[in-house]
Amino acid sequence: MELDLALLLRLGWTGAIVPIVVALLPLPFVRFLHRLVMGFASRGKTIKGNTRFTVPQRFYLHFYVLAVILTTCLLIPTWFYAYVEMTPLSSGPWSYSTVASHLVGGSHIFSFDKAHSPTLGQKYKVWQTIFLLLLMEIQAVRRVHETLNVFHYSPSARMHILGYFTGLFFYVMVPISLASPCIIDVINFLRGQIAEFIVKGRDRMPDLRIDPPGLVGPLFSLGWCQWVGAAVFFWGWFHQLRCHSILGSLRENKGAEEYIIPYGDWFSYVSCPHYFAEIVIYAGVLVASGGNDVTVWLLFIFVVANLSFAASETHRWYKHKFEDYPHNRRAIIPFIY
Numbered sequence: 311m312e313l314d315l316a317l318l319l320r321l322g323w324t325g326a327i328v329p330i331v332v333a334l335l336p337l338p339f340v341r342f343l344h345r346l347v348m349g350f351a352s353r354g355k356t357i358k359g360n361t362r363f364t365v366p367q368r369f370y371l372h373f374y375v376l377a378v379i380l381t382t383c384l385l386i387p388t389w390f391y392a393y394v395e396m397t398p399l400s401s402g403p404w405s406y407s408t409v410a411s412h413l414v415g416g417s418h419i420f421s422f423d424k425a426h427s428p429t430l431g432q433k434y435k436v437w438q439t440i441f442l443l444l445l446m447e448i449q450a451v452r453r454v455h456e457t458l459n460v461f462h463y464s465p466s467a468r469m470h471i472l473g474y475f476t477g478l479f480f481y482v483m484v485p486i487s488l489a490s491p492c493i494i495d496v497i498n499f500l501r502g503q504i505a506e507f508i509v510k511g512r513d514r515m516p517d518l519r520i521d522p523p524g525l526v527g528p529l530f531s532l533g534w535c536q537w538v539g540a541a542v543f544f545w546g547w548f549h550q551l552r553c554h555s556i557l558g559s560l561r562e563n564k565g566a567e568e569y570i571i572p573y574g575d576w577f578s579y580v581s582c583p584h585y586f587a588e589i590v591i592y593a594g595v596l597v598a599s600g601g602n603d604v605t606v607w608l609l610f611i612f613v614v615a616n617l618s619f620a621a622s623e624t625h626r627w628y629k630h631k632f633e634d635y636p637h638n639r640r641a642i643i644p645f646i647y
Contacts, residue, residue, distance in 0.1 A: 365474050367467035371457040372474075377450035377481040384489040385443040389525075391496045392440055396433040397524050435491050437528045441536050442488040442598055444529075445543050449591060450481075452551065460558035480612065487605040488595075539598025546590025549576055553584040571632055579644035581628050582621035586642050589614055618642055 486493070552575045560570045576583030592613045599606045621642035629635050640647055 363471045364468035365471055366463070366465075367469050368457070368461075368463040369469070369474055370477070371454065373477045373481045374450050374453040374457060376478060377485065378447065378454060380482060381443055381447045381450055381485040384485050384493070385440065385447060387500055388436065388443065388489060388492065388496050389440050391492075391499045392433075392436045392528070393525055395499065396428060396436045397528060433528070434532070436495075438532060438536060438598075438600070439489055439492050441529055441532060441540075442595060443485060445540065445595055445598065446485055446488060449543075449547065452547070456551075456554050456558070460554055462558065476616075480609075483605075484609060487603075487609055488599070490605060491603070535600050536598045539594045539596070541594070542597055543591055543594025546587040546594060550584050550587035550591065553577065553587060557584065569631065571628070571635060576644070577639075579638075580621075580640050580642050581625040582617070582642050585617040585621045586644070588617055589642075618647070 489496075553572075556572050556574050556577065560572060576586060580586055592610045596606050596610045601607075618641075625639070625641035628639075
């Protein structure tokens with residue numbers, strides 16, 4: 311069977327597996343698959359033809375608002391659970407053997423069995439989860455701010471409706487995946503607290519007293535993976551902030567349709583440095599997770615694949631649009647792709 315090699319190579323940059331798999335498929339189906347994937351990945355200026363199945367690109371805001379709400383709803387109860395049940399994380403000057411009594415006191419008929427002390431590994435996993443959710447919260451809050459105040463989407467800026475629903479699904483799954491190692495324990499803990507509140511009543515429940523070292527101290531006792539991951543995360547985070555600022559500044563008049571070649575920061579190397587920064591951000595999350603959670607790996611792989619397709623289309627658009635477009639720029643990975 312004769313194959314269009316250029317078509318196969320444009321289906322992905324991640325190695326030889328894709329061409330081998332696609333080689334087993336009929337060529338008309340390969341071409342249909344290529345059009346489907348590229349149409350799915352297209353957004354903004356790369357949208358072509360009929361816009362019937364598209365939504366405004368400003369709907370990106372829905373992704374990030376959803377991510378902030380869901381991440382916050384997972385972060386707060388997980389942190390409360392960790393503070394009550396999972397301190398101290400390690401022995402040290404801020405050891406809180408009676409921290410639970412500060413919050414609920416007395417007997418715990420409906421709470422966890424206090425005779426069963428969580429292991430250090432269980433404590434570590436819960437505080438690691440809080441660390442990851444904090445990173446996600448920082449990213450999502452910044453994206454809300456940028457969508458509202460930095461980007462000025464033109465009325466014609468659209469994205470495919472399948473991409474929109476995929477984005478919603480993705481930003482639901484990210485916080486849930488990050489919280490998955492302990493989400494069942496947190497739910498059971500909250501059920502116990504609610505049951506105790508119902509039995510005792512508000513007047514018989516002790517006042518909530520927060521001890522700041524016990525609330526944040528365990529985060530500083532996490533391992534090198536978390537802090538190396540955080541360093542990678544913020545490296546990508548700050549560059550994405552800068553690249554988004556550059557893109558936003560190109561459209562001084564809201565609704566303007568004129569496109570300008572962006573320069574500065576990682577734009578010196580690639581056409582879509584904000585996409586590359588997103589990959590770096592999720593690589594940092596992957597490292598901070600310890601690299602042993604398959605769901606975080608799947609999130610990272612999805613980000614790489616999705617943004618690589620989108621960057622490929624954007625790079626081709628730039629080269630077609632501008633005759634003087636810098637020839638040394640790659641699509642998304644500096645010096646590689």
